[in-house]
Amino acid sequence: MAADVTTEDFTNLQLLLKAPTKDAVRDVCVQSHRGPSRQLTETTAATFSIPAAQAAQLTQSLHTLSHHVLFQNLTSPDQILAVFPEYFHSSLKNLITKILLENGPEWRSEVLSHQVSLPQLQDLDWRVDLVSSSDSLSRVAVPTCLVQLKMEDPCPSADGDSVSTVTVELSRESLDTILDGLGRIRDQLSVVAGK
């Protein structure tokens, strides 16, 4: 959940002034966005020559800032610069803004594709069979369609698998009905897109 950026966060961000290179700043910004981790804290502490506690606070504040920018969808330099307080170090502010702008689109599409959702359809395979015989009729000539759906659950249960596969059999009538429904969806989508 995107929290507001506090004064304390900006104080922590000033620690970035201790970075050896601009790339180090970029790295820690990008990795903090994913989330705090012990490894990240250790690496940051080593790179910036700061105590672990301060490194942890720095990564947390960076995380808060990047998520705030993402949540508010701040896409112009001015919008991001406006988040910083007046007293904040000017070049550092510009550097952080630049990094946030660079990564913004990628972060946005990543979060939209990983949002809360039902299991996502990952893959679809189909096969049409011609049933030639059965125990209820010795000679048949009925086509039937088998569709295999591969779904990925973004939030699987504790012992459940993330990817599940199910094969469904469709008669010709079912397939017609499905296509009818899908066609209506497509029509509605083009109405929405046209607006």
Added chain:
Amino acid sequence: MQLHSIKDVLPDSVSSDFQNLNRVNKQEFCHLTEILFQFLLEPKEVKRFMQQLLDFAGEHGMSAGPLRSLMRSVLLVSQGALKKNLTAEQMSEDLLTLGLNEDKATYFSQKWGEHYPALSKQAVGQTLKVNQLVDMEWKFGVTVGTSEVQKAGSIFLQLKLMVRRGNSTQNLYMELTLPQFYHFLHEMERAKANMDSFN
């Protein structure tokens, strides 16, 4: 006895049952035939079938027991004939072999021919189906925002597929993005084109 409809050994009662059937008069035979075909077309209506036989027995002064076993034999032959996709002619031959008189055999096989398309459609419907799709519900909309992104505008489509597994129905829920939806639609259209080529 060589029948088209049944290759196994027939139970002993079948011959005598068909002989008994000869004793029924024309009008009664027509009525019985009607009851039988109604059941063959709707094999789930067992109670109704039994009730109709009981009523018939009452109306025509027959005892229910012998009537039921008689119909059982006729059913046996009919179901075998359906499995073997018998034509009206072959049905007639079988009935004559079983000892049914010519009038009744001709009448029955004529009715068989008339009902055959509906009967085989019904039999196809009973063919083994694995995870058959019974129903599909859908809804689509726009994601307005999430906890990570205050203003979003992506389109989502949610599908609920109801699949028959044995005696119960399982619900499958899934979500598709717009490109996935178009891919799904495209693939289903290809499958349909393929199926249609079998006509």
